[in-house]
Amino acid sequence: MTKTYIGIDIGGTNIKVGLFDSPISLLSKASVPTQADMGPAVVVERIANAAMDLLTQAKLGTEQIEAIGIGTPGPADYPNGVLFRLANMPKFENTPLRDMISAKLGNRPAVLENDANVACWGEFAMGAGKEIEDMVFFTLGTGIGGGIVSRGELITGADYNAAELGHVILYPDGRLCGCGQKGCVEAYASANSTAARANEALQNGEKSSLYQPFTKNGEVTSKEVFDHAANGDAVAIDIVEGTAKALATLCVNMLHTTEPARIVFSGGMIAAGDALLSRIKRYFNEYVWTIKSETIEICFATLGEDTGIIGAASLAKHMLSENH
């Protein structure tokens, strides 16, 4: 009998559903609009229909599903598969999402996990983290998400909210973060904060080629900051260096905490490519201790846009395996 896995990636705008074979190769995928305002019953129906369509097209039924993995924004009661409330999905308060989805898919076993942890697991099992046992993972987007794998297992923490690495404080009494803390790395080095620091510099009247897009659109994006840095604009370079310094310091701190073999960056901002990665590596080497030489690798994620569904399917397989 063909064994398959379903991976589900719940985003604020779209929900992706993937059908995978047993080695977690993608067989087929679909995307449906989230439309969270329709409420949990409708959204779950839509997810289940998308999964059923993928199965039917592959001439399979729910009895061929070994496990279902679901990645969701937090916070949530992950062990019990219940969402508390999501910032952009108010109707999903206290929704037993895992069991609702399972019930629509033949009551097959399902796992619910934080989206950053799911993406971390995807890269660990199937992407940039292959062949190692200890990894740290960052997503650089609106905020900074994190994931930690130690000895081949995700670190989930005492209350299932470990690896909120965007909220590690790097600059005490520094910039206010959306979480209520001051000086979080997320308040400096996410894509949004990189853009915000540039916008503030421009508002303060610093001379920069970024004035053109700033004047046109009322603000600049992190992509524009990296583009103008590449063209030699001093203000843009200073902002980009600040982002790289913060991320490099965070890498040093993770080395001294869980000591990964590899640190993997993902998310929209890695489109900046080597202009970001080489700077992070340079500052890491400048900042790290000298009493012991380190072989830790710092690199980019490799799975791309399907990370969420790959990670969800792969994590479901792992969590329900005997070896776990």
Place this chain on the structure above:
Amino acid sequence: MTKTYIGIDIGGTNIKVGLFDSPISLLSKASVPTQADMGPAVVVERIANAAMDLLTQAKLGTEQIEAIGIGTPGPADYPNGVLFRLANMPKFENTPLRDMISAKLGNRPAVLENDANVACWGEFAMGAGKEIEDMVFFTLGTGIGGGIVSRGELITGADYNAAELGHVILYPDGRLCGCGQKGCVEAYASANSTAARANEALQNGEKSSLYQPFTKNGEVTSKEVFDHAANGDAVAIDIVEGTAKALATLCVNMLHTTEPARIVFSGGMIAAGDALLSRIKRYFNEYVWTIKSETIEICFATLGEDTGIIGAASLAKHMLSENH
């Protein structure tokens, strides 16, 4: 047959040896001077003799030893039980200490681990960490040592040097640390750095009641700083607050990293008592995020001076158990 465990705590000045029963209750203990300049063979002989004396007094032989645990300063090749070189014990370069000790004690199974990890494990299994699964541990002494337990296991890292938590950078471009980094928490909040910051303030001419011991001895100790803070000296209070702020920030960062249920402080500086602990808790509550309420406990270690031998024996039992 009586099952016993041997715990060995190797310090620069003294080596402690403990004999434990199967629930890891201390049966008897001994202490011998390290005298590292005599070289590994002599030191190992002395350790083995101390252990044999304890066994003989208990009318037991090496065949009753289930496992031997050894805590040592690092760095070392812990999985293979080999010391690289210890700062104060140059003759111990590349010494296969674990197997040398085992050979003298009936070839019984032995485990070598970093002394901070050993102490962490002792508190986790037998002290302040009982009944929880996730703990972070700090020693506040000459430096700051660390240990992390996640889901009931020590985090050892890809290269067995995880949890070097004294070298987490809290103040980028800050005070130079002995490790070569700038701004490490150890450079601010260890007992030595707390005293050093006070001595620097006095050298800078700040008015303080600490001038009396400073003038008498050429320097002040961290104990004197806490004593004078308790008596209301403004400079001493400022130094103590700085120590507590750094440690509280480190606690916030560990909450967002491995998310322990409990953070345990140990080491000489916890003699300062509530003057230290209440300040750490106050700053933790001031600094931690507001988007989620936290129930993490911050407390002091409970095992006292026998932590090293208790931790070593307990860890040896754990590492050689089937459940590990």
